[in-house]
Amino acid sequence: MSIETERLYYQDCYLRDFHARITGTADDGRRVYLDRTAFYPTSGGQPFDAGTLGGAKVIDVIDEEERIAHVLETPLSAAQVETPLSEAQVEGHVDWERRFGHMQQHTGQHLLSAVLEELFAIPTLSFHMGSEVSTIEVRAAALDTGQIERVEERCAEIVSEARPVVVTFDQASDDLGLRKASQRSGTLRVVSIAGIDRSACGGTHVRSTAEIGPVLIRKLDKIRGNVRLEFVCGLRALRQARADFRTLLEISRHLSTPIERTPDLVAAQVERIRLLEKSNQRLATEVARREGRERWTATEPGADGIRRVTEPGPIDDAMRVRAQAFAAQGHAVFIAVSENPPAVLLAASSDSGVHAGERLRAAVTAAGGRGGGNQALAQGSVPSTADLKGVLARL
Ligand SMILES: [Zn+2]
Numbered sequence: 001m002s003i004e005t006e007r008l009y010y011q012d013c014y015l016r017d018f019h020a021r022i023t024g025t026a027d028d029g030r031r032v033y034l035d036r037t038a039f040y041p042t043s044g045g046q047p048f049d050a051g052t053l054g055g056a057k058v059i060d061v062i063d064e065e066e067r068i069a070h071v072l073e074t075p076l077s078a079a080q081v082e083t084p085l086s087e088a089q090v091e092g093h094v095d096w097e098r099r100f101g102h103m104q105q106h107t108g109q110h111l112l113s114a115v116l117e118e119l120f121a122i123p124t125l126s127f128h129m130g131s132e133v134s135t136i137e138v139r140a141a142a143l144d145t146g147q148i149e150r151v152e153e154r155c156a157e158i159v160s161e162a163r164p165v166v167v168t169f170d171q172a173s174d175d176l177g178l179r180k181a182s183q184r185s186g187t188l189r190v191v192s193i194a195g196i197d198r199s200a201c202g203g204t205h206v207r208s209t210a211e212i213g214p215v216l217i218r219k220l221d222k223i224r225g226n227v228r229l230e231f232v233c234g235l236r237a238l239r240q241a242r243a244d245f246r247t248l249l250e251i252s253r254h255l256s257t258p259i260e261r262t263p264d265l266v267a268a269q270v271e272r273i274r275l276l277e278k279s280n281q282r283l284a285t286e287v288a289r290r291e292g293r294e295r296w297t298a299t300e301p302g303a304d305g306i307r308r309v310t311e312p313g314p315i316d317d318a319m320r321v322r323a324q325a326f327a328a329q330g331h332a333v334f335i336a337v338s339e340n341p342p343a344v345l346l347a348a349s350s351d352s353g354v355h356a357g358e359r360l361r362a363a364v365t366a367a368g369g370r371g372g373g374n375q376a377l378a379q380g381s382v383p384s385t386a387d388l389k390g391v392l393a394r395l
Helices: 076-084 097-119 143-159 232-254 259-298 317-329 356-367 387-395
Strands: 017-028 032-033 049-055 056-064 067-072 089-094 124-127 132-137 167-171 186-195 197-200 215-223 226-235 307-312 332-338 343-348 370-373 376-383
Touching: 017 067, 032 089, 067 097, 097 124, 097 132, 097 143, 097 186, 097 197, 097 215, 097 226, 097 232, 197 232, 226 232, 232 259, 259 307, 259 317, 307 317, 317 332, 317 343, 317 376, 332 387, 343 356, 343 387, 356 370, 356 376, 356 387
Parallel strands: 307 332
Antiparallel strands: 017 032, 017 089, 032 067, 049 056, 049 089, 056 067, 124 132, 132 226, 167 186, 186 197, 215 226, 332 343, 343 376, 370 376
């Protein structure tokens, strides 16, 4: 019969140092159960608390319903584990910076969801708190910039009013006035923000909206026909805003322009690059065409009057243009060979007596490769570089 763990954070979210009795251990002292704990286990969208237990680092806290398992980086000492369990006392210390950050994000989420309800009757469907940012999914097809600004400013207003955030334990019933009906029965832990929100929640929260600090909405994503809203609160919001500002400052320095002019300048530069790429492409094609023609002029015809060349290099757009320009001069056959990946290209003029597609397909198929094309131009690949020699001999 295991002893249930008393959750000290239910009554006092500000408790960070505590004593407890060990009620069980597992995994050679790496998994520890206590009669009471201030460590919050991963649940309800909120990550677990870090800290130390009996001097060992806490690396995970798991909710096992009746009990809470504390997973330690190093096992408790033999002395700690061997002491009769009823007498074994340990000291726990919760990493306060991490926990308080979670309290700010979590209470900020209640406020944000309540304001979305209040202003636009948009309900929150789910909540996830990450190590950097948190998200809520809300039932709305879209949210515009104006709405987001109103939500942020209403949150700021309620933060500045320092409204009390109170935890009560109430019997589950339909008239509790909860923002979102609870599926649970029996006693519910209800977290209320004076005048705006009542939610059944087992998480950790700050005691006043003032402690939430800034609430900053960052990104909106469409997901499953709803909107997923990314946000940060408190110190995270300050740090994020600072990081964003530094990024922007760096961009403005690279562009040698004031921050407020960077969006227009970046848009103009992107358009300029697009036009340059287009013109560059046109010039590259023109150069390849000339190269093909010049190559034809510089090549002596064979005894049958056909000019033949074999050129190494990547088989790309430029190579195709060069090959076609060469063949277009008449009585001409152009072969290109690439080693990596092993591939060949064949271009033939209509008066050369060579059907590029048929000739090439036969040559690469015989070498275990594949390829094809039309009378004038064909391309194919073979399994390895060693196969290229045989293909060239057949072409
Ligand atoms: Zn909560």
